[in-house]
Structure formats: C-alpha cells, structure tokens
Amino acid sequence: MSRPVSPLRQAALADLDGLRHRHPDAFRTPLRQRLALTGILAAIVGLAVFGMVRLDFSLWRILAGLHRLGEFGVMMLPPSAGGQFALFLKALGETLAIAFLGTLTAALFAFPVAFLAARNAAPNPFVRFTAKRGFDVIRSVDMLIWALIWINVVGLGPFAGALAIACSDFGALGKLFAEAIETADRKPQEGVTAAGGSALHRLRFGLLPGVLPVLASQVLYFFESNTRSATIIGIVGAGGIGQYLTELIRVLELRQVAFLVLMILATVAAIDWVSGRLRRAIIGPAAH
Template sequence: MSLTEDRITAARAAHPGAFRAPLSVRLRRAAGWTLFTGLFVYCLWAFDFSPARIWTGLQRFGDVLGFMFPPYVWSSWEEFWPILEGLGETLSMAFLGTLLGAVVAFPVSFLGAKNINRLGVLRLGVRRGYDVIRAFETLILALIFIRAFGLGPLAGILAIAVSEIGTFAKLFSEAIENTSDRPVDGVKASGGSRLQQIRFGTLPQVMPVIWSVLLYNFESNVRSGTILGIVGAGGIGFLLSDRIAAYRWNEAWSIIFLIIAMVYVIDYLSGLIRARIIGTGELSR
C-alpha cells in the first residue's frame, strides 16, 4: 500500500506523538539552546563587543598595515645576517625541541598503551602524567625555563621538548593501541619473545603514524618558536618583537614575510617526506 499525502496527514492527526520528539527530549533541547544562547550573549557583553569598537579596531588595523608598506629591503649583508641567524635559531629550537620530546615520549608511550601494558593502575597513572604535562602551555613553560636558565634558545628548546613529551606520548600510545593483533600473533606463533612481538609486529604498523605526527608537530613548533622568541627565548620572534616595539613596521612586515616563507618551505618538504614514508605517492600536494 502506497503512502499518500492524505494518509500521512490522517496518521499525523491520529498519532501526533509519533511525528515529533517526546516532551522530555524537546525540553532538553530547549534548555540546551537557551544555555548556549545565554552564554554567547554573556560573552559578547563581558568582552565589550560592539560594532563601533570593531569598526574602530579595523580602522586602526588599516593604519598599521599602511605603516608596513612598502616592505623593508635590507641593503647589506651585515644588516641581513642577524635576520637569517634568528630564522636559523627558530628552526633549530623547533628541531631540537621536537627531537628531544620524541626521544623521551617514544618509550614512555608503550606504558600508556593497553595492548602493551596490562597493568591497569600503572597505565592509568602514566596516562594522567601525559595530561599533567599537556596542561602546561608552551609559552608558560618558556617563561619558567627563562627564569631558570636565562634568556636564549635553550629555554625555548626545553619548553618545546617538555610540552611535546605529553603530546607525543599520548598520540603514540593511541596509535599503538589501534594496531592489529594479527602480525603480533604471527610473531608469537613463530616463537618470538615479547620484545620481538613489539619490534616486528607492532612497530611496522605504527611507525608511519609516528613519523607523520613528528613532521606535523615540527611544523607547528616552528610557529611556536616564533612566539617563544617574543618572550625572550631567542630566535626570530625576539627580532620581530624588537622591530614592533621600535615602530619599525615595514621591517616587521619583511620579517613576518620571511617567517611565512620558512613555514611554507618546511610544510612542503615535510609533505614530501610524509608521502615518501607512507608511500602515497602524492608528491604534488
């Protein structure tokens, strides 16, 4: 029997409750939307949001952009060398911080994977340790290490490394948990030890994911290294902060452009490496 509009209308009139959510569900939805709308309106009020303020800010932002053009062009190698040195420091900070974080996080991540660590209490404690480390923002860690070790790239390297230990350990352990048991069972059936099961059964599955995570976070840490330099951790961010403080906006824009160019090149090269490791062959992206 085919359904017609008349039959649907008659069924809706006879059984209205079947064509809409129950009252309890509708009340929960209404309460949720009311809470969301109230929170949104409160945030606008608390942060003094107004069209007039936004318009004034856009005008001032336009003035700042006007100061940045035309971009500054360094006329001598002696003048340009500190900029290149700052870019190199930022790149080195990101590389060393990412490397140190990965070296520490890699073995620790196995303790947080339930298919490797069968002790629930230990695994839970390790995972909560990941959360504690990730609770500290890299910028806060940089300020702490600057206080302890002084100004310079060392504080930035340690801040990135400590922050990445928590991030890498969590991501690595989740990747290990999502591996298939079949290769491990094959190594076990061949008489392999527990370490051999991990080495030949688990690691080949998880290493492409680990490399992808490492490369992506390295790109992210290059940008983070720029921010860390502004608070005194060295690198190009320190030079950028100095130019902005001195109202040398055209030179600041040139530094920003170099940072963008460096991040783009790193993103392109890491994309090539990821494609090479994972074997997708999509090198043109």
C-alpha cells in the same frame, strides 16, 4: 521543466514511505533527545553571550579601530630588511633549530613512555594510569608558560625555547603515540605470538612496524607547527626571530616587521610542502 524520476528511485521512495508507516518510532526523534539538544544549544548561546558581556566585547570598538589597522598596513609598505637581512636570516635559522631540537627531544622521550600508557603494551593498570595522567598534566601547561618557566631556570636564549617546546610536545606526542599503539592492527601481533614469540617479540616485530610510520608522520606535523610556535615564544625572550619581531613592533619599525613576517610565512610554507611530501612518502597518499 522537472527531470523524470527513474523507476528505481520511485521504488526506493515507496519502500521508504512504507518503512515510515510500519515503524514510525524509528523515524521520530524522541522528545527527551530533542529537549536535550535544544538545552545544549541554548547553553552554548547563553555562555557565548555571557562571555562577550564579561569581556566587554564591542563590535563598534572594532569598527572604530579599523582605520588604525589601515594606518599600520600602510606603514608596513614596502617591506624592508633595513640592512639587517643577514641578522634576520641567522635569527630565522635559530628559530628552526629551536623547533627541530625541541620536537626531536620530545619525540625521543615520549616514544618509550607511550608504551607504558598503551593498554596493549602495559598490562598494569596503575602504570597506564600514571603515564596517561602524567601526559595530561604536562600538556595542560601552555608552551608559553613553559618558556617563561625555563627562562627563569636556564636564562634567556634559544636553549630555554627548545626546552619549552620539548616539555609541551612531550605530553601531546605521548598521548598521540599511546593512542596509535593502542589502535594498531592486532593481526601481526597475534601472528608473532602464535609463532612462539614472547611479549617483547610481539611489540618489536608485530607492533612497531605498523605504528612507526604513523608516529613519524605525527612528529613531522609537530615540527611544522613548532616552527610557528618557536616564533611566539621568542617574543618572551626564548631566542629566535620572535625576539627581533617584538622589539621592532615596540619601536614601530613596521617595514622591518613586514619583512620578518614574510620571511616566516615563506619558511612555514616551505616546511609545510616538504613535510607534506615526507608524510605522503611515509604513510602513503591514501592517508591524505
């Protein structure tokens, strides 16, 4: 049995029908727009099909290899440290140190440069263009590539890993910092200027108090993400637990691999919980 339609809803539907009758063009999608949307969707599907053909994508090969994946899963049970728990724990601490120092270094260097890229902080367009394109160039290089570069410069070890994270995050954090500065509330800045403050006073007392919580939240999120990234770059020799992970996978010590994966998952979950609480404490629950 259908529910009765309320008089208010009936009036709204009647008014909508009247608007459609009086202004049909406003409710009709133009032919050019429909053709453009169809063309975009067709191009996306065409590129996807072309990519799968070029990359020799085969669903059959995936299904045929599932039994091998199942064998690996069985070989991982039960997870075991193999008497190397203390060594693994030390490597995990090294991974956390790489992520922390890399993120902190990137944030400290990106913070002042971001003001040069923000329109409301740097009036010179040449300076803004140079700073923004610099951020784009640096963040266009993947963290793994930075790790390989720094390994060849300073050698194997966690120092190269921290430098790789710092370089990669410098570009990303710089861009985010600059956008946060540009979109900051202008009223406090106008108040400082109206009170006779200089441009430096406007930035210090009108801009910074509003953007610092947002910047701190972004840094916390990047630290959480870099904990996972530090594991990946450890695989290429940049220190941390990833180095043990790749060696154990190579020799098929999968029970120890499973133990390392569980350690990483537990650590990331703990950092995510702590980071989430800190972000809520800094910028308030409304932002989440």
